[in-house]
Amino acid sequence: MTHAALAAAHITVRYAGVVALRDVTIELHPGAIHALVGENGAGKSTLMRVLAGARSPDAGTLAMNGEAVQFRTPRDAHRAGIRMIQQELSLVPGFSATENIVLGDEPSRWGILDRRATRARAERAIDGLGASIDLDTPVERLSLAQRQMVEIAKALAADAPSGLRVLILDEPTAILSAHETDALHARLVVLRSRGLAILYCSHRLDEIDRLADHVTVLRDGAYVGGGTIREFPPATLIPLMVGRAIERRSWRAPAEMVPGSVLLEVDRLATAPPPAPHRRARVRPSGAPVTGATDVVEASFVLRAGEIVGLVGLVGAGRSEVALALIGAMPRTAGTVTLRGAPFRPRSPRDAVRAGIGFVPEDRAASALMPRDSVRVNTTLVALRGLARAGVVNRARERAMTHQWVEALRIKTPSIETPVRRLSGGNQQKVVLARWLVAGDPPLSVLIVDEPTRGVDVGARTEIYDTLRDLATNHTGVLIITSDLVEAMALCDRLLVMREGRIVGELTGADQTAERVASLMVPS
Amino acid sequence: MSALAGAFFSLGNLLNVALSIAVIGILGVGMTAVILTGGIDLSVGSGVALSGVVAALAAHAVDSGAATGGSPSLLPVVAALGAALAVGAAGGVFTGVAVARLRAPAFLVTLALLSIERGLAFLFSSGQAVSDLPAGFNWLGQGIVFGVPVPVWLTAACFGVGWFVLARTTWGRWIYAVGGNEAAAWLAGIDTRGVTLGTYVANGLLVGLAGAVLTARLGAAVPNAGLGYELDVIAAVVVGGTALTGGRGSVLGTLAGAVCIGTLDNALNLANVDPYLQRVVVGVVILLAVLGERLRHRGRT
Structure with missing residues (x-):
């Protein structure tokens, strides 16, 4: 039995007391694509963050090739040859593909950028993907699929002592057209043949069936099944993923x-x-x-x-x-x-x-809440005019109204003055809903x-x-x-x-x- | 040391401190609101000078036109104050439109305005102090009511009104909302442009008032008045705990910040500390206040 390129055993992660991941074990093998599936909130992102060093688990261990490892920051994981491609790409928009590929690790001599070495490294990385991208165009002018290629090239060009060994992709095809998706898959197959261990997270089960070798299913933060893709055709995955009471x-x-x-x-x-x-x-x-x-x-x-x-x-x-x-x-x-x-x-x-x-x-967080403001302020945002006379807010009525809706929607909060960012996602969402339910005019x-x-x-x-x-x-x-x-x-x-x-x-x-x-x- | 403490705590000296921070305080109220929306105003120092100069010129114009009999008239006083407020408000409209409607960065717009208004102040006054202001106008800066200087009363009133508007009114809440999350405020149906524009205009009015008060206190409009005030005001706001990113803070904090800096200046003066060293000390205190705030926040998250 060969050792897994990256193995996580019995990982548990809690956010503010809420268990996001419970005793999850996963093994990524070299030369294999491992699919990670589950519904929104199943814990996929958290698991990927743990594997990529962005979050230390509260319990459980990580091992690479059978040796225990610990990542305190994503940088530690990078050095060990692990890279994660996020859904929101982390490219500098105004930089060219080349500049992005070497970002943070620019070839230089005496602090002066070595343009030739930079160019060579970027070309090697892009060629390694078999992609054709104009390396001098600012990435903001590239298509999303091309940007994703740049991101993967960046991972490949990473100067880890041992080279890239594990590639983690979070919903890489969510933003791609069918044609672009095929192109990406072709690249991933090439990378697999070179012995890379790939973790591929996706909602699209048909893709997984075509592409992956192994699959792990998470639900509500726990491992609920997994094995080779032959054992788990799409039809068997859905009940596992959504087997919730709802x-x-x-x-x-x-x-x-x-x-x-x-x-x-x-x-x-x-x-x-x-x-x-x-x-x-x-x-x-x-x-x-x-x-x-x-x-x-x-x-x-x-x-x-x-x-x-x-x-x-x-x-x-x-x-x-x-x-x-x-x-x-x-x-x-x-x-x-x-x-x-x-x-x-x-x-x-x-x-x-x-x-x-x-x-x-x-x-x-980005478009609805004022995260540092209280439950009260967030709840009455829309109805505030109706709670005021001559522009002066009737504080007693505002508080009463907030209390009423906190109760009606069973919003769990220590008080109506608690900053809304301290609430769980569910309670935050109820606050946003309450905003529209508060008697309006x-x-x-x-x-x-x-x-x-x-x-x-x-x-x-x-x-x-x-x-x-x-x-x-x-x-x-x-x-x-x-x-x-x-x-x-x-x-x-x-x-x-x-x-x-x-x-x-x-x-x-x-x-x-x-x-x-x-x-x-x-x-x- | 105790003599020093005695000198500091005398009623006269405390009023001195209050008077010394009056103009900065009035500006601080407006600046707090502007910073709460996520903006900034670098032009307040120049605005103070320009509104002072225009106020003085307006007083003279009305005076020479109307008063021939020599009996003191209220008209020049009203003209002067009105002109100061109008100039301040015009600056606010300029900034507000550029920031809220054209979505230009407040930092750059007000940096430009800083230069424009200072230049206009020198142009209008031909670089000279404009003196011989009506006594009624000078009362704004030099009068004393119930033993307390008029500028101190005005500053207190500005803080009172500013606090009430920000803490108790819909408009105040919307100012916080725009600074806290502009997209969320906009999607919730708040007129984010109007709120931002209104805030800059209100700030402009306060700049005009501060210009009038400073001019009245000096008894003359000086084109280089208020030089560097923008930094003192921003320092007071920031030391008072208002976040430069917007959405967080209060005028009470700004009051505390202004008092803190004013007191420090005064105490260092009484202790005969080298004035050059004083600037260094004040800078270090501002730095500590800001760093302290950062550490407090980091401790919580």
Whole structure:
């Protein structure tokens, strides 16, 4: 039995008392691609961070080739020949590919950059990938796929004493087109044949089936299965990944319920890229790339009072852009939107709020919360005007209102004055929801929620579903954007499927199956 | 040493300290709000000079036009104060529009304004002090009410109003929200541009007031008045615990910061410390305050 290039045994990690990873063991072998799968919040990122030295485990050990190792910083892991390619690439936008590849380890003599050696190293790395990229172009002008190649080349060029031995990729294809994905896979196969151990984290099970040799499945921070890919075809992985209690419950409206009047009618909506990337013409949730995602080409749908409609599709299909265009956070280039029978053309989110449309963005920390401010301040942000007279906030009413919603949504917080960043992800999300529920003027008629339970623990998840269903029952129209199909199935009365900027299908009732959705999501 | 302490704690000296920080304090209220939005204003020192010069010129213009009988009129006083406030507000509108609407970096816009306003102050005054101001105007800087100098009253009022607006009103909350997370504030329907613009205009009004008070105290408008004040004001704000990144801090902290720096200056003066060394000591104290704040935060996270 050969030793694993990198082995992690019995890893446990806690964040602020919450167990993110419980007793997980994984072995990465040289010359093999190991897939890591699991739902959002299953602990994949945490495990990758441990393997890449970005986080020390609270318990458990790491070993390389059978020898125990300890990483205190990512730099230690780099020196041992381990590199992680993050979802958000860590390139300096204004630097050329060459400059990025040698970044932090520039060949130099007496502190003067050695241009020739730099060039040679960058070329070697790019050639090693079999990629063709103009090494002098600033990476901000490269496509996302090319940037990813630069990132991998950077890992390959790393001057570790033993060379690169382990490559960790976090959702590398989430932002790539099918064609680009194939190209990436071809490179990875080459790297595998050179004896690299590769950890490949992905949501896309079909890819894993084609590419990987081994697979490990995580759920709720624990190892729930794994082995060779032959033993685990995609059909067997899904039940392992989503085997949570939730899928057995449903939050859908009862079949006999008739949706109310039409609230929102969207007809052939389209968006375009912003003219200047640095202007805040659109608020991109920071998790998503600033370029590369598809803009909305054509989206038409209807949202009625009392229903929860899900907008599903792969990352980059243009789902968030539909929401941003609807609330006026992003310019639209075509199409009409009718709100309660009247044309609706918001110039900024302010117009949407005044029309009774609420929006919960995908990335809480970047676009929703003021992390250092209290639960109270974050909860009353939208309704503040209504809690004030002549501009002076009625503090007693503000506190009472906050208490009321903290209780109603069961937000677990030491006090309403606690900074919201100290709360768990689930409770933070409830605060953002509460912001829109606090009696507003005008009352909320449409709520758009982008990824309602991203980074939310299992318990809070069901409570959030309860809240959204209650809201719909009280005649609000709820539009959910989600990457979590289990969530979409359990919660939504109707699903709209997006692909490459278009709404390509609508599924209701019995048609709302994972297979139907998946077949619409992926171009055939 | 005890003689020194006695000198320091005498009522007269304490009022001296208060008077010495009055102008910095008034500016500190506006600067706190600006920094809370995540901005900065480097032009306040020049703004003080320009508004003072324009105020003095306005007083003279009205005076020569109206007063022939010699009886003191209130008109020149109002004209002077109004001119100072208008000049300050105009600077605020300039900065506010550039920052909020055109999204130019506040640092650069106000750096430009620093130069422009200083130049205009010299141009308008031909580089000379403008003196012979109406007595009513000078009262703003030299008057005493209930034993306390008028500038100290004005500063106290500015801090009171500033505290109330920031801590108790929707506008104040929105200032914190814009600085705390502008994208979140915008998506929550807050008029982030309006809030930012309004904050710079309010700050401009305070600059105008500070210019009037300083001019009145000196009894003359001097084109190089307020030189380097921007740094003293920012120091007071930062020592008072307001984060330069925005969203965090209060005018009470700024008051404490201004008092701390003013007291230190005064004590070093009384102790006959070499004035050159005084600057060094003040700098070191600012550094310690800022580092202390960093360490406190690191301890918590």
